[in-house]
Amino acid sequence: MAVSLCAEPFDPWLTLAQHAASLRKGDHGACASFIGTMRDTNLGDAVQSLTLEHYPEMTQHYLESLTDQAVNRWQLNHSLIIHRYGQILPGDTIVLIAAWSAHRAEAFEACRYMIEELKARAPFWKKEITQNGERWLHDAPSS
Amino acid sequence: MAVSLCAEPFDPWLTLAQHAASLRKGDHGACASFIGTMRDTNLGDAVQSLTLEHYPEMTQHYLESLTDQAVNRWQLNHSLIIHRYGQILPGDTIVLIAAWSAHRAEAFEACRYMIEELKARAPFWKKEITQNGERWLHDAPSS
Amino acid sequence: MQLNVKFFASLAEQTGTRQMTLRGTHLSNVLEVWNQATAEKPLPQNTLCAINCVHASFKDPVHDGDEVAFFPPVTGG
Amino acid sequence: MQLNVKFFASLAEQTGTRQMTLRGTHLSNVLEVWNQATAEKPLPQNTLCAINCVHASFKDPVHDGDEVAFFPPVTGG
Numbered sequence: 218m219a220v221s222l223c224a225e226p227f228d229p230w231l232t233l234a235q236h237a238a239s240l241r242k243g244d245h246g247a248c249a250s251f252i253g254t255m256r257d258t259n260l261g262d263a264v265q266s267l268t269l270e271h272y273p274e275m276t277q278h279y280l281e282s283l284t285d286q287a288v289n290r291w292q293l294n295h296s297l298i299i300h301r302y303g304q305i306l307p308g309d310t311i312v313l314i315a316a317w318s319a320h321r322a323e324a325f326e327a328c329r330y331m332i333e334e335l336k337a338r339a340p341f342w343k344k345e346i347t348q349n350g351e352r353w354l355h356d357a358p359s360s
Numbered sequence: 361m362a363v364s365l366c367a368e369p370f371d372p373w374l375t376l377a378q379h380a381a382s383l384r385k386g387d388h389g390a391c392a393s394f395i396g397t398m399r400d401t402n403l404g405d406a407v408q409s410l411t412l413e414h415y416p417e418m419t420q421h422y423l424e425s426l427t428d429q430a431v432n433r434w435q436l437n438h439s440l441i442i443h444r445y446g447q448i449l450p451g452d453t454i455v456l457i458a459a460w461s462a463h464r465a466e467a468f469e470a471c472r473y474m475i476e477e478l479k480a481r482a483p484f485w486k487k488e489i490t491q492n493g494e495r496w497l498h499d500a501p502s503s
Numbered sequence: 504m505q506l507n508v509k510f511f512a513s514l515a516e517q518t519g520t521r522q523m524t525l526r527g528t529h530l531s532n533v534l535e536v537w538n539q540a541t542a543e544k545p546l547p548q549n550t551l552c553a554i555n556c557v558h559a560s561f562k563d564p565v566h567d568g569d570e571v572a573f574f575p576p577v578t579g580g
Numbered sequence: 581m582q583l584n585v586k587f588f589a590s591l592a593e594q595t596g597t598r599q600m601t602l603r604g605t606h607l608s609n610v611l612e613v614w615n616q617a618t619a620e621k622p623l624p625q626n627t628l629c630a631i632n633c634v635h636a637s638f639k640d641p642v643h644d645g646d647e648v649a650f651f652p653p654v655t656g657g
Contacts, residue, residue, distance in 0.1 A: 253657050269656070270588060270589050271656070272586070272588055272630075272633070272649060272651065274633050275630055275633035275634075275649065278633045278634070279633070300656065300657075311656075311657065312656070312657045332657060335656060335657050336654075336656065336657040337654070338635065338654060339654055339656045339657070340588065340630070340649075340651060340654055340656075341654055341655065341656025341657070342588060342589035342590075342651070342652065342654065342655055342656070343655045343656070344589070353589055353590045353652070353655075354655040355589065355590065355626075355652045355653045355654070355655050356590060356652075
């Protein structure tokens, strides 16, 4: 089980490949993964970059407890949560979630649970930088 | 949108990375993927290998129509279905499914839909080779 | 009338046939194709069929030149 | 009583403060911490809070040495 906060761009597929390679072959039958990526438009505006603020001590603590919740609820061989913070550009991976299990239902449900809970509760805040200036996403009308 | 049948082992993460790299940066905000992998035990028995028979003309046709169904139902930037056939060893990837979309709900739903439909309807048949001989999985009690 | 008939997986083993061509006899639906192709072998429970690579039911009509396939429940993925 | 108070994102901008220490006054719950720390600024709708890095509600009690954080709805992922 791994949780990581990341200030620099990372390659989500390479990261997934490395984690998959670290698992014993033949143990898991399923891996469900989710990658959230920065888009270059939002709410009809071109977005040049994103500043992702977070509450470092709480983020780490929250994501670890989220992992524990998933592990307690589903039989997982491995799980992964990686989240960027700081300056982010279009095309950058913002979040990577993955769950390995014997069977697909557990892998899918754990992966979906972790991203939905993270979106609802993890202390991150996005500020978009557009041609018209900056805006906090939590102040913007939801899409 | 891509469908591929594969006689040889392939690296699912490298394949995903290549497809992701072929997409325009900033267009998609979400990628949900599923990888099904051969386990070395099933129904309490050690499994040495698997022979995956299929109906080649129908498989290709079926997987293309499955892609069409997903594309008609969800807004996808890209989708991917890759399935092995032939001789398969523990740890080998059997199936890879991925869906890229602007938002996560569509990516997750399309990915889950494609794997569930594939499991229920795509013309593949697994024969397990164990120490006690061979067995068709469709004759085995379901796990 | 000519039909191309295929059997897969355990059905190919049970019938001892992977592929055969039926010629001459008029057959109106998939079930009649099964009966003719297998010399009236009992149809194993849960057997599925396809006409020209599309899932079908045993009552579906067949036409000259069709490929009719029989197979057990699928277990891919 | 000593409390460490933090504000994040738009709340840090609105209050002009990211971090402050409250000393001396006895405060019994999170809402009282807000009022003291912001000199009774109105609480923006949907403001969230945490005590010692765990989600909390505004009625939750605070204790000497606690870190109390205020932040707008989260938008990560």
